[in-house]
Amino acid sequence: MNTFQFPMKVVKRQVYDRIATQDHISKTELLQEMDITSSSLNRILDELTREGWISESGQGQSTGGRRPTLYRINPTHRYIIGLEISRVYSVLGLYDLQMNTIVSYRWFMDEQMTPERLVDYVEERIDWMLNDYQLTLSQMIGIGIGAVGPLDRAKGMILNPVYFPATGWKDVAICQMINERTGLTAVLENGANTALIGEHWAVRDENMQHMLFVNVGAGIRSAMMSGGQLVRGAVDREGSIGQMIIQTDGEKLHDQGNYGALEAFASVQALEQQVRQRVKLGMDIWEAAQELTPEQIHFDTLITGLNQGNVFLQELFAKSASYMGIGLANLINILLPEKVILGGALINADPSYYEQAIAVARKKVGYDNSYQPIFSKGVLQERAVAVGAAVMILQQMEL
Numbered sequence: 001m002n003t004f005q006f007p008m009k010v011v012k013r014q015v016y017d018r019i020a021t022q023d024h025i026s027k028t029e030l031l032q033e034m035d036i037t038s039s040s041l042n043r044i045l046d047e048l049t050r051e052g053w054i055s056e057s058g059q060g061q062s063t064g065g066r067r068p069t070l071y072r073i074n075p076t077h078r079y080i081i082g083l084e085i086s087r088v089y090s091v092l093g094l095y096d097l098q099m100n101t102i103v104s105y106r107w108f109m110d111e112q113m114t115p116e117r118l119v120d121y122v123e124e125r126i127d128w129m130l131n132d133y134q135l136t137l138s139q140m141i142g143i144g145i146g147a148v149g150p151l152d153r154a155k156g157m158i159l160n161p162v163y164f165p166a167t168g169w170k171d172v173a174i175c176q177m178i179n180e181r182t183g184l185t186a187v188l189e190n191g192a193n194t195a196l197i198g199e200h201w202a203v204r205d206e207n208m209q210h211m212l213f214v215n216v217g218a219g220i221r222s223a224m225m226s227g228g229q230l231v232r233g234a235v236d237r238e239g240s241i242g243q244m245i246i247q248t249d250g251e252k253l254h255d256q257g258n259y260g261a262l263e264a265f266a267s268v269q270a271l272e273q274q275v276r277q278r279v280k281l282g283m284d285i286w287e288a289a290q291e292l293t294p295e296q297i298h299f300d301t302l303i304t305g306l307n308q309g310n311v312f313l314q315e316l317f318a319k320s321a322s323y324m325g326i327g328l329a330n331l332i333n334i335l336l337p338e339k340v341i342l343g344g345a346l347i348n349a350d351p352s353y354y355e356q357a358i359a360v361a362r363k364k365v366g367y368d369n370s371y372q373p374i375f376s377k378g379v380l381q382e383r384a385v386a387v388g389a390a391v392m393i394l395q396q397m398e399l
Contacts, residue, residue, distance in 0.1 A: 026068035082390030085147040144389030146194030192223035198388025202379035212337035217344035265323035325360025
């Protein structure tokens with residue numbers, strides 16, 4: 001980096017980010033790693049210290065002269081809020097500048113959780129956060145939102161997502177609504193992308209450059225990172241992986257999308273639909289299901305039966321996991337990621353689902369042992385979307 005090519009504001013942010021990455025670092029180390037003059041670095045360090053972004057954190061080991069002063073960021077100088085909006089549940093978290101969770105709320109997205117009700121809920125919880133932790137609105141950098149797509153990120157709008165339990169989730173200006181109610185600047189991104197942002201941040205010491213994230217829940221969502229940057233298409237269709245055709249003569253899911261699409265075999269909606277169809281036909285699946293109407297059978301009902309050892313449900317979940325493995329292999333063969341992170345309700349429902357899916361994927365990745373991606377449930381797991389939404393704000397903040 002040549003400092004004359006960059007505004008000092010950019011260099012200042014780069015110095016801050018380097019301190020944040022190592023946590024405790026000396027001026028000498030910064031000079032060795034960055035193409036910056038000693039006088040410029042002194043000026044930036046003094047400015048960051050005076051403004052409260054960083055602080056001295058003791059002294060390092062001596063190499064023959066005076067012991068060097070160490071610097072670290074001040075994690076409680078500002079705070080960020082991350083919000084996940086999903087079909088099954090939503091999460092609101094308050095984080096410091098090191099992404100430590102101060103407090104987090106999680107709630108189910110039932111038939112009553114319209115956009116207006118969700119914004120009411122978010123406003124109420126943010127008020128609690130400020131009061132309980134004696135914070136002011138000026139200490140909040142903003143609120144990042146990771147939501148189910150499709151989205152118009154530039155306009156901060158959720159467009160027309162499917163499978164929401166409540167009505168009203170069409171053309172929702174969610175950023176404007178939250179800004180008007182809370183006074184916070186809101187930034188929208190699809191939840192798969194924020195999950196990947198969060199997981200990439202969590203393993204930043206590993207220098208991963210090519211990562212794939214797949215969320216297997218009510219729908220199937222994915223995100224890809226190459227060269228450490230998100231890969232975007234011409235439009236925001238985070239659920240498009242679910243339309244991958246894996247069986248040419250297969251069924252549609254709820255008469256929508258492609259015939260034989262992945263989501264018709266490996267999604268919460270698909271499993272619910274298959275069980276409901278069997279109940280309607282009078283098939284004896286398990287005793288508890290006999291007391292329910294098809295409409296009363298939901299994913300939590302299936303999980304209860306699965307945990308009770310029902311053989312039919314075990315076979316159903318195993319078959320779904322195998323189809324998911326085929327879909328993963330197709331993606332991996334095209335994208336060639338270093339690491340594949342799987343999350344979502346189905347992945348977390350039972351350990352065998354994850355194990356079966358990755359076992360099938362490994363067998364069908366069409367390369368020799370010179371290329372085998374790392375599979376993981378991630379570091380952040382169920383917190384990934386909300387934490388990643390906060391990291392997104394952290395990456396965009398101005399010092």
